[in-house]
Amino acid sequence: MPIIDVHAHVGRWQFHLTCGDADDNLRLMDRYGIDLQLVSASEAVVYDAVAGNAALAKELASRPRLHGYAVVNPNRIEESAADLRRCLDSGRFVGAKIHTHYPGRLPGSREMAEAFDVVAEAGVPLLLHTWGREVLQLPEMVASRPGLRVIMGHAGGDAWREAAHAAASCEGLYLEHCRTAADAGRVAYAREAGVPVERMLFGTDATLIDPCWSLGVLRDAGFTPAELDRVLWRNAADLFGLQVAS
Amino acid sequence: MSTSTAVDRDRTPAYDWLTPSPREQIGWDVDVLYGPWPRHHRDVTLAEVRRRLDRSPVCGALALSTRGPLFDDRAGNEETLRDLADCPELLPVGTVDVRDAMTAEDRLDELAAAGVRFLRLFTVEQAADPGFPGYRRVVGLALERGMVLLHDGDPRRYGPALMDRGADVVFLDLHAYLLADFLLMAREEPGFRVTTRMLSGPDSVERVVHSVGARHLVFGSRTPFMDISPATLRLRYADISDDERDAVATGNIEELLS
Secondary structure, eight states, X not given: OOOEEEEEEESOOSSSSOOOSHHHXXXXXXXXXXXXXXXXXXXXXXXXXXXXXXXXXXXXXXXXXXXXXXEOOGGXXXXXXXXXXXXXXXXXXXXXXXXXXXXXOOTTSHHHHHHHHHHHHHTOOEEEEOOSGGGGGHHHHHHTSTTOOXXXXXXXXXXXXXXXXXXXXXXXXEEEOOOSSOBTTHHHHHHHHTOOGGGEEOOOOBTTSOHHHHHHHHHHHTOOHHHHHIIIIIHHHHHHTEEOOO | OOEEOOOOTXXXXXXXXXXXXXXXXXXXXXXXXXXXXXXXXXXXXXXXXXXXXXXXXBXXXXXXXXXXXXXXXXXXXXXXXXXXXXXXXXXXXXXXOGGGGGGHHHHHHHHHXXXXXXXXXXXXXXXXXXXXXXXXXXXXXXXXXXXXXXXXXXXXXXXHHHTTTTOOEEESOOOGGGHHHHHHHHTTOTTEEEESTTOOXXXXXXXXXXXXXXXXXXXXXXXXXXXXXXXXXXXXXXXXXXXXXXXXIIIHHHHHHO
16 A cells, blocks of 8 residues: 655755755655655745745755645744745645744634635645644634635644544544654544544655654554545545545 | 556565564563553553553563653652552653753652662653753752663764763664764763663664664653554664563663663
């Protein structure tokens, strides 16, 4: 079966580890059998969204196994809205990415609401960095914007229990569990809370985190082969309209 | 929006990760607990912890009851020794509550009499800073007795207070983001070690091994509160020699036990 990684990055981070250009992504993908990867530019996340998205577009041009998320900065909403349209028009971007830590805006803020409006209007999935109890704001934010689909990147981080209940209560919310601190039982808890396997996705945070980390979480989660098939690729293919040879 | 991509399937499908391999085998996991913990959504008994380890690549572990750090250090140490007496794959770890360091000497004497070599500190749970008198007292007494510290918390905060003392310390909570600070200390401290638990970067393990040596790295999972496979897979796929992998998985702790 194929593998689609819905949460990855291209570019350097400010820590003592190697995560360089897009070829590093491909090298790690090959090691673990990952077919497609959806990436945002680290430069766009931590520094300059427009410049980072533009640089990523160049990297994507020669690497068909990578697809882009255009980073939207809630503090630069008009600029980001225009940039999102530009990126999507290129045909190499398939969604939007919004971080919360770097722009300093959480769900519940006016700026985040405007950013959600921009992504909803664009009609593409949103990968949202989620890390804390503010995830409880998401069901209302998503339900009030029909058609918006939001991947809860890191599945809430420390607030993975709250994230599970939020996702269970809203069909537009998806869980993606990549995280260094691999708390045991997160997947089982989400399933018991009522999140269907059809709304669980595989993401790695590569190349910040080695993909084997999330693969290990899947291995310990005890999915059946049919469920693994959904989580590893089929759910992502449906959500993003991607086609892979299965 | 729909995007169609034809994937080149000529590459070898790498589903090796679904099945544990011998390169994931762990002789000693230094970070295992059992018993109630109110913050977690459910408690895990010793029997369940043993079953979980039995299904994993981990062969042996340094373990303790949660009673000691959370409620009563003396009773917790007694419980650990009593419970693990019938568990050949588990070695007992002791603890001292740094909030009541007036009794630390008695606790440490009891542990020494029982042959316990590893002392686990819970500074995060017990809200102890490295400058607190109680913390300093416990650490001083433990080092005088030649105990190995299993130390939680941020090594950037606690490491400097432990340097230049000939300390054997295993830091349990080092995140990959903080690796540079640990390596700077490890260059000067042969007894400073760190667990693999949160070394999630694509080359975090390699950076420890290649810059300061495999002796500074041991395996720790935090079973039952963390998944085991992420860290065993990272070690399995790490670009290090088999000897270095064996040292991390087993040899370094065997050396401390000898």
